[in-house]
Amino acid sequence: MIVFYMIVSFLSSGSHALNSDDDFVHNYAVNQMWRDCLGDDLSFAWSRKVELLTLACSRRLPKVPSSSTQTGRTPRQRQASVTSELGLTRASQLFVTNPPELTHHRSSSGLQTIQHHPSILSSSVKTHPDLSINAIQPIWFTLFDQIPIFVHPVDGENILRSRQRRQIRQEDKDDAFRAFVQNMLDRERRVKEQLDNHTCVLEALGVINEDGELRFDVIKENTSRANLPPEVKEDFIRALDECHRVTGCETFIPHLASTNIQRVLSFMQCTRNRQQMACIKAGLKSFIQDNIAQKTGSRVIDLDAMVNRIYYINQVTALDGDINNMFFP
Structure with missing residues (x-):
């Protein structure tokens, strides 16, 4: 295993169909960002590996029949x-x-x-x-x-x-109520199937052990040995450490999934967001170097500080429209 973010990227994209052209454009832009950050060889190799494992696990796991397909019942x-x-x-x-x-x-x-x-x-x-x-x-x-x-x-x-x-x-009201209940039961079955499939893929990749616990040391070691740019690798490892501390403090209630799997999925989502942030910063830094320093002849004294400032200003600006949702859910 080389890079951890690819797992959650393809697991999430495989379980949701594209609903509009906007989804297609968004997924294409995200995949292109990963390719620019990590390189085509690494990106395509992991894409193919995760895709094959997802297909193999979906064929191996038994399907729970939905009640809408059951026949012979009054x-x-x-x-x-x-x-x-x-x-x-x-x-x-x-x-x-x-x-x-x-x-x-x-x-x-x-x-x-x-x-x-x-x-x-x-x-x-x-x-x-x-x-x-x-x-x-x-x-x-x-x-x-x-x-x-x-x-x-x-x-x-x-x-x-x-x-x-x-x-x-x-x-009519009785039929509508029964249809609503049946829809909720079918959705619960589909969620269980997706959780079983994700668990199978994660175990095959070595992300979790047989008990569903996160193998953090293995993930961190493989990330440190990956063929990545030094700055990107440093940000990736820092993201692993921070997300591991955050998810270790959270409390999860077992319902459809065990607490171990919930902690693993939360860790994966946190890591993916932080590593995506690192790739965006790397791309922004390269853009500034190519378009400001070389073409205009201007010299940037502290390029890293400038990149961080531009990036976080954009993050706060994007958050400004949803600031009320943070305090008044």
Whole structure:
């Protein structure tokens, strides 16, 4: 292993498809920056190696079948599977149950009346004492002496059609909820597959051991032996040390991945950003030398200080638009 940044570059690019022309231009510019910084031979060699290992690991690891591709199951069985996977309680299953039904009666006048099911009545109801049938009426209804049964002056067919529309809307909500839950479960499976693939590639490259722990000493030694410009190599090693200290102080909560893998991925992201910064500084320094010192005849007293100043001014300027997000997330 020669340079550490190539691992996270190609693992991240392999797991995300290009969505627009901007993504293609951005990836091309980043790859060109690495080629200018490290050279074509080193860049292409590591690109090919990581690509082959990623393909080999994806073929070796078993694929977890997604529920959208499962056949031979009824909708009720799929709903029960989703409920069991999420660990839904009886109360939370109210989202996917049908609404309580209403009972229709016809009065002596021929008009439809509606009586609520007793299971959904509140404690503020009682049986009307003057009724020959044991109908249930709200307690406030006893204040009126006109008629004992409340009659809706509407056609019964309209009531039935309205009830059917309510049931259809409830079924649509149930289907949308089940689709949302199923989508989340499928996304969780895909994340697990990507983590397994990344772990396989990292272990094959010697970045982690069998327990998923970072082999920092091996990474640092191989980086120090790499055929890189002296200033770039020095910045790369400094980035390794700083990112190792930072990620060693972080606390990770195990969920889909172990704490070791989370620490490794965090270390890789930190190292890649710092090494990319070193390559940009090297390219900026070369640009100043070619376009200012040689072409204009001007002499720069402290070229390193000038490069650092220009680079960090640009970084702060780019951060200025998002400064509120740092304090008010």
